[in-house]
Amino acid sequence: xxxxxxxxxxxxxxxxxxxxxxxxxxxxxxxxxxxxxxxxxxxxxxxxxxxxxxxxxxxxxxxxxxxxxxxxxxxxxxxxxxxxxxxxxxxxxxxxxxxxxxxxxxxxxxxxxxxxxxxxxxxxxxxxxxxxxxxxxxxxxxxxxxxxxxxxxxxxxxxxxxxxxxxxxxxxxxxxxxxxxxxxxxxxxxxxxxxxxxxxxxxxxxxxxxxxxxxxxxxxxxxxxxxxxxxxxxxxxxxxxxxxxxxxxxxxxxxxxxxxxxxxxxxxxxxxxxxxxxxxxxxxxxxxxxxxxxxxxxxxxxxxxxxxxxxxxxxxxxxxxxxxxxxxxxxxxxxxxxxxxxxxxxxxxxxxxxxxxxxxxxxxxxxxxxxxxxxxxxxxxxxxxxxxxxxxxxxxxxxxxxx
Numbered sequence: 001x002x003x004x005x006x007x008x009x010x011x012x013x014x015x016x017x018x019x020x021x022x023x024x025x026x027x028x029x030x031x032x033x034x035x036x037x038x039x040x041x042x043x044x045x046x047x048x049x050x051x052x053x054x055x056x057x058x059x060x061x062x063x064x065x066x067x068x069x070x071x072x073x074x075x076x077x078x079x080x081x082x083x084x085x086x087x088x089x090x091x092x093x094x095x096x097x098x099x100x101x102x103x104x105x106x107x108x109x110x111x112x113x114x115x116x117x118x119x120x121x122x123x124x125x126x127x128x129x130x131x132x133x134x135x136x137x138x139x140x141x142x143x144x145x146x147x148x149x150x151x152x153x154x155x156x157x158x159x160x161x162x163x164x165x166x167x168x169x170x171x172x173x174x175x176x177x178x179x180x181x182x183x184x185x186x187x188x189x190x191x192x193x194x195x196x197x198x199x200x201x202x203x204x205x206x207x208x209x210x211x212x213x214x215x216x217x218x219x220x221x222x223x224x225x226x227x228x229x230x231x232x233x234x235x236x237x238x239x240x241x242x243x244x245x246x247x248x249x250x251x252x253x254x255x256x257x258x259x260x261x262x263x264x265x266x267x268x269x270x271x272x273x274x275x276x277x278x279x280x281x282x283x284x285x286x287x288x289x290x291x292x293x294x295x296x297x298x299x300x301x302x303x304x305x306x307x308x309x310x311x312x313x314x315x316x317x318x319x320x321x322x323x324x325x326x327x328x329x330x331x332x333x334x335x336x337x338x339x340x341x342x343x344x345x346x347x348x349x350x351x352x353x354x355x356x357x358x359x360x361x362x363x364x365x366x367x368x369x370x371x372x373x374x375x376x377x378x379x380x381x382x383x384x385x386x387x388x389x390x391x392x393x394x395x396x397x398x399x400x401x402x403x
Contacts, residue, residue: 003030004364008188009094011087012036012071013078015043017144017170018128018204019100020067021177026096026184027070028357028366034090034382035068035373039075039403042375043068052349058375059348065372066354069344073373074382075403082402084110088119089387096184100128103138113199123197124187128180132203142205147172151208176204238283238292242323243301250301250309253319259283265316266300346371379403 008031012023020035020043027033037043045067046058058064076083088111091097097116099106106112106127113125130147131137148154148166158165183200191197239255239262254262263271271277276288283289301309306322313320324332330341330353342356349371357366383389383397397403 001367002364003367004361006030006032008032008096010034010096010098011090011094013097013099013101014128015100016045017063017067017173018176018180019098020045021174022126022128022180022184023071023098024067024069025178025181025358029361030364031096033071034094034378035071035073036076036078036087037073037375039077039376039398039401042075046375052352057348060346062352065344065346065349065352068372069354070369071373072370072378072381073376074379075376077401077403078109078111080400080402082397082400086383086387086402087111088116090382091116091120091123093386094120094123095188096124096126098126098128098180098184103127103129103133117197121197122191122195124184124191124200125197126180126184126187126200126202128176128202128204130203131205133199133201137205144170144173147205147208150205153208172204172208176202176207179207236286236289238277238289239297241293243293243298245301245304245306245309245322248306248325248328249323250306250313251321251323252297252301252309252313254297254313255283256280258318261316261318262297265312265318266297268296271296342368344368344371348374376403 005026008026010023010026010031010033012020012033012035014020014023014035015037023031023033023035035043041047042058043064045064046061047056048061048063049056050062051057051060052062076086078087116125117123127133129138130142131140142150145154145166148171149164151172153171154164154166156164157167180200180202183202187198187200237255239259240253242249242251254265259277260269260272263269263277271292276282276285277292283292304312310320310322322328329335335341340356341353343351344354345351360366380391380394383394383403384391389397394403
């Protein structure tokens with residue numbers, strides 16, 4: 001079956017989350033992605049959980065398996081004497097190189113964009129780093145929490161008067177991976193037009209700061225009024241918030257223009273005659289908000305399951321949804337119906353269920369061609385079959401500190 005990116009070849013020099021997620025997006029839609037890992041230890045994501053039965057195993061990391069499906073894998077010590085020549089030979093065969101080292105690293109091992117483009121002028125080099133390839137913060141150390149905080153989102157999260165809080169997942173790393181795949185495709189389209197390669201510079205911090213959620217409007221507003229928007233107290237809007245149900249929680253947005261629909265949903269239309277709730281100004285009173293949310297709405301939700309409450313809210317055209325845990329996601333009938341989950345057989349981890357395609361393409365669909373590679377699984381195929389090394393030369397490479 002034809003795939004959208006089946007003619008694109010990618011050399012993947014990435015590790016962790018941001019870079020591998022970028023190349024996974026390309027691999028899942030057909031790109032031939034060759035992942036390069038450190039000898040012996042491999043990508044550090046191999047040491048991060050979850051693991052089946054909670055037993056650590058570098059070949060069974062759920063994170064690594066997810067981020068590296070549909071890729072082939074080799075080992076190579078990029079600091080070894082032979083590495084530069086090997087990488088340059090591989091660069092001659094690919095369209096794209098993706099790396100997420102610190103900005104100083106690639107030039108330090110003789111693999112700057114200028115060097116790579118000499119052997120492949122049409123090459124697209126995608127570099128993903130904390131703060132970009134230039135600027136005063138270029139070499140600063142950071143992680144997902146730092147870039148999330150500096151990007152502006154963290155300032156608005158958490159309770160007023162307390163320290164800011166971060167979302168529990170690797171928000172900026174996955175986001176920059178998505179931006180990386182988009183930037184790669186943009187550069188490929190540009191090359192189709194002008195026949196030229198280029199160096200794409202992606203700053204994880206900038207992808208966070210530029211996100212088109214509340215951050216961008218807040219930054220623009222701050223320039224006009226010279227003020228920073230304060231954090232809101234959870235549950236500070238009548239008919240809106242997170243509410244407990246019999247079997248979990250639901251997020252509910254039934255205030256403001258939808259307040260009449262909310263009281264109809266709970267079967268208490270007479271509330272609209274109560275002076276505490278009958279006018280917009282009354283609905284903004286903090287005491288009245290607590291009285292309605294905790295005294296009226298919360299007891300109603302606690303008598304219903306998440307699915308029942310959600311169904312009734314949707315019947316009344318109220319924006320709402322259950323808060324799913326992992327089990328809920330896996331068992332949800334809608335996701336099952338749309339084929340969101342995919343069984344993948346891995347030689348070490350066995351058969352596991354993975355999140356599948358991020359979007360559906362009718363003519364050139366996403367598909368699983370291979371599971372994540374074992375460490376060095378395709379060394380013989382690449383070094384001997386593609387690059388022409390003898391079996392004896394390959395056998396000596398580990399003792400030489402090359403693979």
